[in-house]
Amino acid sequence: MVHIPVLLDEVINFLQCEPDNIYVDANIGDGGHAEQMLKKSSPTGILIGIDRDEDSIKFASDRLSAYRERIFIFHDDFKNIKNVVKDKAGFSKVDGILFDLGVSTRQLMNAERGFSFSSNAPLDMRMDRSGGVTAKEIVNNFEEEKLMGIIYKYGEEKWAKKITRAIVRERGKMPIETTFQLSDIVVSAIPPAHRSQRIHPATKTFQAIRIAVNGEIEILKDAIRDAIDVLNIEGRICVISYHSLEDRIVKNLFREMEHGCICPHDIPKCICGRKGAIKILTKKPVTPSEEEVRRNLRSRSAKLRAAEKIVISD
Ligand SMILES: C[S@@+](CC[C@H](N)C(=O)[O-])C[C@H]1O[C@@H](n2cnc3c(N)ncnc32)[C@H](O)[C@@H]1O
Structure with a gap:
């Protein structure tokens, strides 16, 4: 099942793709956003394009083969974005960047990847x-403590303690190896x-476990x-972003980078000398319309x- 790109028109409007410019899709996935970025910046x-999943790289490369003259796709982690842009692709700067975090529908639906409780598979969940x-x-x-922390924090699951207890009890009897085993344990731990x-x-x-497996939160900032x-x-x-923790990281970082100065509030005059580097274009986050959610529940x-990056003023 091909991934339907989320907030596509909104992303394209913000990025203002134009010919001659260079864009980065840091999560190329199935290439839906990328295709539109290429069309809009034609000719x-x-x-x-970056993705740490080899299957996504293959799928996006096939889908976007008509644009091969002006597309560079790399199997890499977006935490290496600077290295990818400068050393692998050979550009010093770019004009627009998209991060579309998380997993794609195709990854979730691919039974053998073990991302989903809807089909039975070995518990893997690695994107790479x-x-x-x-x-x-x-x-x-x-x-136990660490596992509970993951389920509580990344899953925002109020039954984390009971679920973890049940996992620890069951894994003491035999290893938990499949998605169905884990799903059954979780369901039975939550009171009906x-x-x-x-x-x-x-x-x-x-x-929660997928986020932990892929270290999704730690690398974002x-x-x-x-x-x-x-x-x-x-x-x-x-x-x-699709998770409140991720959105908070983005919100706080954007604010910090817009403000620049990191001096304590009670200091009368700035001594850090840092200036704002960006202008925030979305006072509040943009969310999908009801129509989009009806069409694509995942959104x-x-x-x-x-x-937008701005000139640093004195
Ligand atoms: C929501 S999908 C992107 C969908 C894409 N925008 C489209 O239109 O098809 C997220 C993609 O990001 C990839 N991904 C997640 N974390 C990544 C990371 N740290 N580095 C590179 N790719 C990552 C996943 O493998 C997945 O293919």
């Missing part, structure tokens, strides 16, 4: 299968009267700071924030 705009810790390792080996009717009761736990660093003046950055939690 000479360049697109650098060339290395790193799997969901199975986290679920079976992490200490409190099981959500709106979403599957294991949704939040699966999300530095990656966005580096992205802003490689933007030209008047270049724009858009970030779509329901999306929040888009955008900013």
